[in-house]
Amino acid sequence: MPSRPAERTDAAAWRAAAPEVELWLDHDPAARALPGYALGHRTLSGPAQEEVTELHRAGVRCLRLTAPVRLCADAPAASARALMLLREATGQGLAVLWQAVCTDGCAAQRRFHHLYPPERLTGDGAPQDVLADWRATYYPSKCVVRRGPGFVEVRDRRFGTLELFTIDEPGHLAQLDALAEGVELGMLPEAVHRDLAGAGLIAEQAGRAWFLPMRVRRWPFPSLTV
Structure with missing residues (x-):
């Protein structure tokens, strides 16, 4: 049975739903066990982009989300914020x-398949072949956004073939920075919501819409796969 959207989350509850993570200086399991490589637990209450930038500058190369993350439309604010951090x-x-x-089958739609694959995928709507497909087809920069002068280009390969979207309407561009951290659905202009939702570029959880494509920070090799 499809899940219903979660009730709207007020601003205070949204801020309080900060992801808790465990941090390491290396991604290799053997290295993570060495003295000095574990950096302990931290609650990341700030904007996801700023938090990840600071973690990388501090030498963090691996993190663990301590709580399971719900993918469905009725996901709570904590899961929505964890997914933005994961992006x-x-x-x-x-x-x-x-x-x-996942309990509503959304994982099979590949909406989140550009994100680093999970270790486990559980729930009635999550057959294990979905996780196997996620892992087998994942590669860096699978759904990315690049900024140009007066436009933004999205390159999306989540569904197998390359889809290109150019966003150049001023009203749409004006919303992208806010969408990176989640915009209340009632505050998002109707045309922006219609176009981005129709293209599959936003998720809607906890009464907010947030932008799915990730910024290009580290260009993969070969770049022509993007």
């Missing part, structure tokens, strides 16, 4: 250890 960490080239939960 930024994936774009920065960090390894992410996490567990995903």
